[in-house]
Amino acid sequence: MTDATTPGAKPAPPTGDTPAAGPTGGGTAAPYAKRLRPGIYRRHHYLAVVVFVAATAVLAPMFAESRSTQFLVNLWLVYSITGIGFYWVFGLAGRFAFCQTFMMALGGYMGAWVAQSSLEGGFLVQVALAVVASAVVATVVGLLVRRAQAFYFAIATIAVAEMGRVFFSKAEWFTGMNGTRTGIPPIRLFGRDYIAEDEVFWIFLGGLALVLLLAAVIERSPLRRDGVAARDNALVAAVVGVPTGRAQLTLFVLGSAMGGLSGALMGPWTGTTGDTSFGIELAIGIFLMLLLGGIGSMWGPVVGAAFYVAVPDLLSGFDKYATIVYGALLLVTIILMPEGIVGGLGRLRLRLEGRWRRIRPKGAVDAVG
Amino acid sequence: MLSADGIEVRFGAVRAVDGVSLEVGDGEIVGLVGPNGSGKTTFLNAVCGVVPARGRLEVAGHPVRLGAPRVVARAGIGRVFQAPQTFEALSCIENVLLASADARARGLLGATVLRPVMWRRERRRWLEAHEALALVGLEGATATPAHMLTYGERRLLDVARAIVSAPRVLLLDEPSAGLNDSETAALGDLLLRVHEERGVPILVIEHKIDFLDRLCDRVVVLDVGRVIATGPPDEIWRDERVMSAYLGATRAEG
Numbered sequence: 001m002t003d004a005t006t007p008g009a010k011p012a013p014p015t016g017d018t019p020a021a022g023p024t025g026g027g028t029a030a031p032y033a034k035r036l037r038p039g040i041y042r043r044h045h046y047l048a049v050v051v052f053v054a055a056t057a058v059l060a061p062m063f064a065e066s067r068s069t070q071f072l073v074n075l076w077l078v079y080s081i082t083g084i085g086f087y088w089v090f091g092l093a094g095r096f097a098f099c100q101t102f103m104m105a106l107g108g109y110m111g112a113w114v115a116q117s118s119l120e121g122g123f124l125v126q127v128a129l130a131v132v133a134s135a136v137v138a139t140v141v142g143l144l145v146r147r148a149q150a151f152y153f154a155i156a157t158i159a160v161a162e163m164g165r166v167f168f169s170k171a172e173w174f175t176g177m178n179g180t181r182t183g184i185p186p187i188r189l190f191g192r193d194y195i196a197e198d199e200v201f202w203i204f205l206g207g208l209a210l211v212l213l214l215a216a217v218i219e220r221s222p223l224r225r226d227g228v229a230a231r232d233n234a235l236v237a238a239v240v241g242v243p244t245g246r247a248q249l250t251l252f253v254l255g256s257a258m259g260g261l262s263g264a265l266m267g268p269w270t271g272t273t274g275d276t277s278f279g280i281e282l283a284i285g286i287f288l289m290l291l292l293g294g295i296g297s298m299w300g301p302v303v304g305a306a307f308y309v310a311v312p313d314l315l316s317g318f319d320k321y322a323t324i325v326y327g328a329l330l331l332v333t334i335i336l337m338p339e340g341i342v343g344g345l346g347r348l349r350l351r352l353e354g355r356w357r358r359i360r361p362k363g364a365v366d367a368v369g
Numbered sequence: 370m371l372s373a374d375g376i377e378v379r380f381g382a383v384r385a386v387d388g389v390s391l392e393v394g395d396g397e398i399v400g401l402v403g404p405n406g407s408g409k410t411t412f413l414n415a416v417c418g419v420v421p422a423r424g425r426l427e428v429a430g431h432p433v434r435l436g437a438p439r440v441v442a443r444a445g446i447g448r449v450f451q452a453p454q455t456f457e458a459l460s461c462i463e464n465v466l467l468a469s470a471d472a473r474a475r476g477l478l479g480a481t482v483l484r485p486v487m488w489r490r491e492r493r494r495w496l497e498a499h500e501a502l503a504l505v506g507l508e509g510a511t512a513t514p515a516h517m518l519t520y521g522e523r524r525l526l527d528v529a530r531a532i533v534s535a536p537r538v539l540l541l542d543e544p545s546a547g548l549n550d551s552e553t554a555a556l557g558d559l560l561l562r563v564h565e566e567r568g569v570p571i572l573v574i575e576h577k578i579d580f581l582d583r584l585c586d587r588v589v590v591l592d593v594g595r596v597i598a599t600g601p602p603d604e605i606w607r608d609e610r611v612m613s614a615y616l617g618a619t620r621a622e623g
Contacts (some may be wrong), residue, residue: 021404038512221473222480223486226476229459238439239417239418241467241534243476244439282605
């Protein structure tokens with residue numbers, strides 16, 4: 001799925017506010033149903049996306065004074081895109097996929113190939129074909145190993161990534177000399193070029209905004225709970241009637257497509273696309289972004305990516321001890337906030353509001369005696 | 370309503386279920402009893418498609434493929450497991466919604482371009498789910514995360530999830546396990562209420578004789594993977610074959 005088809009459509013909330021009838025009492029269903037909607041639909045996903053994008057648009061340029069800081073901000077934005085994709089694959093569908101960086105590389109090469117081959121496709125065409133290519137490959141992979149669970153899926157996707165690496169090193173017509181494409185033309189959109197870091201920022205922020213909207217509509221849909229059920233107990237979910245395979249495949253393909261998207265954004269930004277930018281370090285990094293930020297929320301990878309990009313840079317003052325301090329900081333974060341930064345903050349908020357006591361049902365126990 | 374014919378499950382050389390044929394008619398509550406290891410749960414697993422099995426299965430006269438859990442669920446078989454199987458990351462109503470028979474606008478299209486359809490369907494699904502929760506007495510807990518429920522409440526949630534899709538037959542595996550006497554009695558009331566209000570035939574594995582006497586029209590006894598007796602509860606308890614299967618041959622004779 002391409003960005004262009006991402007609907008920003010708001011759910012049409014049922015109108016009327018008087019609960020007309022009980023569940024069995026007849027009357028119009030809609031107003032009554034609104035009171036019954038699961039908690040996930042009561043959250044303000046769209047508002048959060050708007051606030052986040054607006055805040056980033058205002059704060060990031062103020063914060064990013066130097067070119068190198070702006071580079072890091074842009075890196076954070078593209079990593080957030082691939083991280084949100086991985087949130088669908090790993091966080092929602094519970095798939096241990098190690099091929100997210102392969103999807104990024106595929107998207108990167110595809111975009112570059114589209115730009116530099118006789119197609120000479122524009123920026124949007126590059127991005128669209130990169131997304132389609134990674135989605136198609138992910139569909140094939142997902143269907144082939146659909147029965148593999150947990151670590152078997154992980155191993156299968158590692159194999160896919162390795163095969164991809166070999167393919168990329170051989171297919172020079174596609175990946176360029178020695179698997180590196182250089183001289184990728186800069187982003188050109190609406191009749192102007194986006195070359196400087198602070199120009200690229202706006203394109204990336206727009207891309208992330210669309211991906212966040214897609215994430216919001218998925219959060220607010222039955223697909224999310226089907227994925228979660230398949231993740232937590234696929235067998236029971238299937239017995240219950242959940243289309244587990246379909247939900248997991250959908251989320252895997254969608255997440256992989258976001259990997260392809262971020263790869264396709266990086267090529268025209270840096271001018272090159274090479275296999276080395278998508279190595280094992282980044283593969284682990286994507287896991288880290290999700291675990292650090294919080295696996296239980298679409299905002300987890302966004303926060304985690306910020307940590308992943310910013311902290312090593314902030315620690316550069318520690319010089320040769322920077323790696324050790326970084327490692328220690330990771331450990332402390334994971335020990336103090338096992339549910340990630342977003343999860344930890346959410347728990348803190350609940351505690352402050354005293355919600356734990358209030359949502360405990362009264363009277364439910366009486367039903368069994 | 371449910372008709373299983375010659376169901377056979379093998380684990381290596383062991384025939385855990387050895388050609389079990391069993392019917393549950395409209396409006397019937399059938400008990401499935403037998404000593405430990407007699408193949409009761411394996412039989413239910415075979416019917417639900419959880420373990421590979423051979424044999425024939427029909428629901429409401431239509432043949433159903435064995436070994437495909439989701440196909441079986443779609444055919445109208447609701448299952449309650451022995452240990453409550455709730456999805457702890459979801460709220461109570463979401464747990465029930467998983468089992469909704471209405472599969473439309475549930476995937477990517479529903480989440481994106483078909484959102485109006487999805488919302489219409491969802492609202493209807495919420496109502497159904499709430500009705501099922503109300504029937505088991507959990508209407509006050511719809512928004513509660515499932516991990517906050519007690520053991521007994523989880524069992525009720527499983528029952529609600531099993532009945533929301535208006536199943537043609539309900540399979541329960543030792544629903545009273547882990548419940549005390551008053552909880553068991555309340556669960557019996559609930560199952561009778563479900564049976565009457567929804568008209569669902571029930572097949573229930575159970576060890577508690579009082580519970581079976583109260584609920585069941587008919588009891589089927591399994592031993593070493595075979596049906597050894599079937600009949601009304603009071604007759605079954607007097608049957609010699611059943612006594613020897615449960616208590617051992619010498620004890621039954623003496």
